Amino acid sequence: GESVGLHLPTLSVQEGDNSIINCAYSNSASDYFIWYKQESGKGPQFIIDIRSNMDKRQGQRVTVLLNKTVKHLSLQIAATQPGDSAVYFCAENALQISGNTGKLIFGQGTTLQVKP
Amino acid sequence: NAGVMQNPRHLVRRRGQEARLRCSPMKGHSHVYWYRQLPEEGLKFMVYLQKENIIDESGMPKERFSAEFPKEGPSILRIQQVVRGDSAAYFCASSLTGTGDEQYFGPGTRLTVT
Numbered sequence: 001g002e003s004v005g006l007h008l009p010t011l012s013v014q015e016g017d018n019s020i021i022n023c024a025y026s027n028s029a030s031d032y033f034i035w036y037k038q039e040s041g042k043g044p045q046f047i048i049d050i051r052s053n054m055d056k057r058q059g060q061r062v063t064v065l066l067n068k069t070v071k072h073l074s075l076q077i078a079a080t081q082p083g084d085s086a087v088y089f090c091a092e093n094a095l096q097i098s099g100n101t102g103k104l105i106f107g108q109g110t111t112l113q114v115k116p
Numbered sequence: 117n118a119g120v121m122q123n124p125r126h127l128v129r130r131r132g133q134e135a136r137l138r139c140s141p142m143k144g145h146s147h148v149y150w151y152r153q154l155p156e157e158g159l160k161f162m163v164y165l166q167k168e169n170i171i172d173e174s175g176m177p178k179e180r181f182s183a184e185f186p187k188e189g190p191s192i193l194r195i196q197q198v199v200r201g202d203s204a205a206y207f208c209a210s211s212l213t214g215t216g217d218e219q220y221f222g223p224g225t226r227l228t229v230t
Contacts, residue, residue, distance in 0.1 A: 042223055043207050089158055101214070104149075106151075
């Protein structure tokens with residue numbers, strides 16, 4: 001069945017270091033992937049997305065890498081800051097599937113802890 | 117431009133009571149998604165609605181749960197005869213076109229069933 005999973009439940013990094021959060025997905029039909037950040041007591045906040053016709057996309061301090069061969073997604077955060085501490089979720093969608101309604105399938109989440 | 121709004125932010129109900137959760141999408145958005153998040157877990161899709169229509173309810177429990185998105189007013193997620201297992205955070209997201217574009221999430225309603 002469809003599933004999106006995270007490799008590690010918690011990632012602890014030093015302030016200023018780069019962070020890499022990984023995600024594996026099992027539905028080869030998925031063609032749209034999103035990373036969300038969720039702070040305690042708040043709703044998910046969009047970080048960056050990528051479609052399956054790309055393997056890399058960059059934003060401000062963040063980069064998403066997509067490896068369709070091994071069905072792996074990663075989020076890289078450069079120069080991690082205390083404000084980056086949160087739970088990070090990857091989510092997927094299969095936009096090209098007939099009848100797709102845009103619902104997102106979320107992974108379990110990785111907690112990022114930034115040490116000052 | 118106000119974001120997605122949800123109310124109440126916190127809701128406490130006793131077992132057997134009804135819970136009503138409201139979601140006002142972003143201005144101009146007519147597509148609404150509801151997700152449920154249990155503690156320490158990811159979000160699980162429940163239902164997708166457009167104005168006056170339920171498009172996909174494949175994630176909704178068959179009993180006690182219902183959703184609507186009337187022509188005027190917010191989307192409502194209704195849970196009848198709540199049980200302790202319904203305790204969770206319920207998030208609403210809205211999007212402009214419904215497929216392939218960003219879903220903007222509200223702050224959620226945290227339901228506690230005592």
